[in-house]
Amino acid sequence: MKNYTFEDLVGDEKVFFAEYFNKKPLLRKAAMPGDVRDILSIRKLDELLHLEVVRPPYIKVNHNGSGVPEKGYTRSVVVQGVNITDTVVPEKIYELFRAGATVTWCSLNQVVPELRDFTRIISDKMAVRTDVVGFMTPTKKRGYLPHHDPVDLFIVQLEGTKRWRLWDLPDERLGDNASYTDEELGEPSIEVLLEPGDVLYLPYNTPHAAAAEDQVSLHLSIMMRPRMWKDLLRETFEQVASAPEFNEYPHIGALRSSDVESLFRQKITSLAARMDSLDAGNELDRLADLGRTMPGSSHGTTFQTIAETDGLTPDVLLRRTAAPVEFGANEGGRTQMTVNGHKIAVPAPVAERLAGLADGEPVPAGEVFPGVPAERATKAAQGLTRLGVLEVTGAH
Ligand SMILES: [Fe+2]
Structure with missing residues (x-):
């Protein structure tokens, strides 16, 4: 596979960060050079489906807007004397796909080394956890109801075409999951047809819905998990609060002594002073390193x-x-x-x-x-x- 770069996904980095990142969707037609089926293909998914190791939660099936229970497509298989209770039965998945279900391949970067390269490119650049999810949708079917996700997405169309409808970001972005009805959303603000090689960036919480057209569609969603200030501050607090002076175990129940309150006040003051004396640049570097080393993109030789x-x-x-x-x-x-x-x-x-x-x-x-x-x-x-x-x- 070609060595892809961050710029293949976003184009000019400066323009991306100034105008699109965390603000609005970016569509890049024919962004990915080369044959994108080298990244992942329907043929490759046939192979993966038959590997007993690929099982829930790496594979999920969604039909008519809701998840198909795992029992509907798994069985027990003994591997090296161990009973694996949720091994996928390929024929059952094929049956569901023929009936119109979308097959979702989660955290493919933990299964396919080439896709791990993608997560590494993004994790290195953005200092966040990154996961790659593949969505395979039968002809003319829509996979999920309109919804928004808690993650930023790079959508890369690999085979077939998919029509996307996007709506404006909600006023309050909580970084949560939410589903919508078509009535709630009204007319989409953007409608685009993604073809193989196209890339679409969606900031977290962008409401979206997608439907395959007249061919089976395969696309990747490369997910970046944003770390908000509250997440970063929690990390910093954890680090600061690990100082030995915060190790004592006070009794704070009904029979607490009168000096516990003033001691608590002292600890708060001390914690605040420690937070205040941090070098913001060094601490941000540490937080960025933590983001880069989250699961899903490590490698070694x-x-x-x-x-x-x-x-x-x-x-x-x-x-x-x-x-x-x-x-x-x-x-x-x-x-x-x-x-x-x-x-x-x-x-x-x-x-x-x-x-x-x-x-x-x-x-x-x-x-x-x-x-x-x-x-x-x-x-x-x-x-x-x-x-x-x-x-x-x-x-x-
Ligand atoms: Fe989504």
């Missing part, structure tokens, strides 16, 4: 890196990883080091070499241990790479 370590040669360039290293005392020519909770002792010249490496500075494996033959230095480099102190440059 540690197995591969460890495997590559076995074949390390003296000329391979290494660099320090982000893992913090504490250098301790030097005893008998060896320096104590603490890495990832492990305590090790390395020859003093190796410790000095490591300590002297600037951020990202490369060092050939054969020079990690100054003063000894390259072969021996490479052995030391291998050990340090396995421990996660060094990594091959360009490996990530």
Whole structure:
């Protein structure tokens, strides 16, 4: 699959953030380059349906505006001696689809590695949790009643076409779910036909309804979970309130002593002072990191890196990883080091070499241990790479 970028979804980033983000829908015709069926196709969903591991809540069925109970399309299957009670029966899903049901593929980024790339692009940029949901709707059918969602959506049409009706944002945006009747909403403010490759951005709480036209429709909804100030402040408060001075357990029932009230007042004052002294920029960076590391978009190449370590040669360039290293005392020519909770002792010249490496500075494996033959230095480099102190440059 092509490596997609955030700009493929939003176009000019500056324009997106200034004019559309969190304000109004954005339609981008033919936004996604290449054949979008490489992202996900109906054919691929046939394959996924038969994988026993894909079961509720990863797959859901919606018929005539309401959810079909899971019992209607699952059964028990024994896997490695464990009874899995909700394994999907493909034939039942096909039956429901023929009858007009929409099949919803939830959190596909937890199942399909290529779709996880999408969530990572967005999570990195927006510092929020991101999930990818696939909606497959039979010809001429509408999947869900008009509603709004608690999340911002990037809708990417992959196969067939879908007609979308959108209404203006409600005056009060609570970040909740809500369904509407056609009468409540009246005439839509926007009506668009999405074709393969088109992208539609909807800010959270935008009322919408969609119906397939004369072909089976498959689209992705890439969902961003906004974190409002109240969510961010809660995180900050949690951090500040974890200070040891808030660990005591006061008795606040009917028999509380008279000084509990003034003690509570003191704690509130102290908490406020701690909140007040926070560096807003640093705290926002911490909150952004938390957003980027929420479930659904992590990735890693540690197995591969460890495997590559076995074949390390003296000329391979290494660099320090982000893992913090504490250098301790030097005893008998060896320096104590603490890495990832492990305590090790390395020859003093190796410790000095490591300590002297600037951020990202490369060092050939054969020079990690100054003063000894390259072969021996490479052995030391291998050990340090396995421990996660060094990594091959360009490996990530
Ligand atoms: Fe929706």
